Amino acid sequence: MSELDQLTQSLARNLKRLRGERGFTLDALAARAGVSRGMIIQIEQARTNPSVGTTVKLADALGVSIATLLDHEQGSPVRLVPESRAVRMWSTDTGSSATLLLGTDARGLLELWSWRLMPGDGRASDPHPEGAIELLHVTTGELTLVVDGAPYAVPAGGSASFEAHHPHAYRNDGPDPVEVTMAVSIPPVR
Template sequence: MSGGRLGGQDAIGEAVARTVRALRAGHGWSLDELAGRAGVSKGVLVGLEQGRGNPNLGTLIRISDALGVPLTRLVQVEEEPPVRLFRPERHVVLWEGEQGGTGTLLAGSDPRPSLELWNWVLRPGETRESDAHVPGTKEIVFVEEGTLTLSVDGRTDLVEEGSAAVFAGDRAHSYGNGGDADVRFVLAVLDL
């Protein structure tokens, strides 16, 4: 079969194309940068990302090594579904305050870069201290009720009900309730 593809090769080629494009974008790399890191020509990489050509095993291994993923990740035909539901029974309380406040992980994606969605309730007087996350991590908080005391890297801001704040999660930070009523907020974490 000169030049032909065996059955199933089209699906594998599409899986490789989709995965390499997504991982390269996740790293923020250009085609040239990935080609250089993997030691393959840009033309080979372009063909691969467009689902054309038939890359050999050595090329796939060099690309997977450069991207920091196992080879199986590149050739998996099964695509992650476009929607993953996290029903209430899958929500996990991962923090409990001394007064009964909670930090509940509602949903998350994987692998990195990962996105997490949290629901928080801080009772009066409670504070959640957080160490710095990996470099580049960003967080967004939206206060649904009360006033949140947000401290990031030594700076403190009051985030009032109905307001949102974006901040560097790769610095030490804390969420606090200095008032006399509950503070409720939603938090998204982009962990790079």
Template sequence: MDPAEPVSRALAANLRAARQARGWRLEDLAERSGVSRGMLQQIETGRTNPSIATLARICSTLGVSIGRLVEPPEELGHVVRAAEVAVRPAGAGGQARLLINDGRAELWDFLIAPGEELRSPGHPEGTGELLHVNTGELAVTVGGAAFSLGPGDALRMRGDRPHVYANPGAEPVRFTMTVIYGGRQDPRYAV
């Protein structure tokens, strides 16, 4: 494979996306940038690589950096496969799975058995949590305030205070939670 091929593919896709996000046709970008429609079409289909000068004119017109237009797709998103997710015990018969994180936020999937509870001393200052109950009943206590949630309910809460997640029901409770760090990330789950 030509080493420039991944860059050409990224440039083609990113240029097309940037142009379309502005509602511009190839003709519109050509007129604004001074780069011919034919050249733009060849770039967007990956049939040619523009000179730096041509790329600079296109980027200036779109208001984006050259780096942004040649950014490979893997920099735009990252997939974590189910088999890669670590499962941690959560009480007797429960589990906590850190599905994905990016250094600023974490997405968790929890399963808590009936009668079980999970306690947290609180995360770093400025941390918040968003919870969504999928199945079962969830009782949450944070900083002395109590919340009862059922299937489909969601809660936004402070994560920087001691908190408890409890299952008061007769069935397991499954919920997803996003932890959003306002300052530094909890070192226990750092990327």
């Protein structure tokens, strides 16, 4: 089974389980996530690989991290994630990418990300639920962080935090690659 097939199967199994644990009908989850009922059915039957945006909306609606939605492992109080198990969520032909390094659901979700944006590339994010916070640290290049339409320059060595329920995007307007480590915190579903 390919890595993509394993990811599709994990997503299908976990989405159905988490929806059931929360007592959400297909219609209720569709309404909470802003994702069609038909798409949720296809995902739960492992017949499709949804976009990153759809996966994020479903995770947010369920109050879990993307890592939990894609591969829910429990057991030891320590969870080690080798580089080979990190999940590449998106990439471009020019070499930009975002990799979910690790996530947890303890007291709300918390995710750790590694992003690489090549010159001229950018990525918009749907707003997260109220109370969500993102922290980021630029290790290489200069990131243009756009929150609620306003751009903020974050140079290498600089950090930023923002309320992630606002529309936001990440851009590389410079000539060099940008590398960012980001943490996303979303409060538990009430």
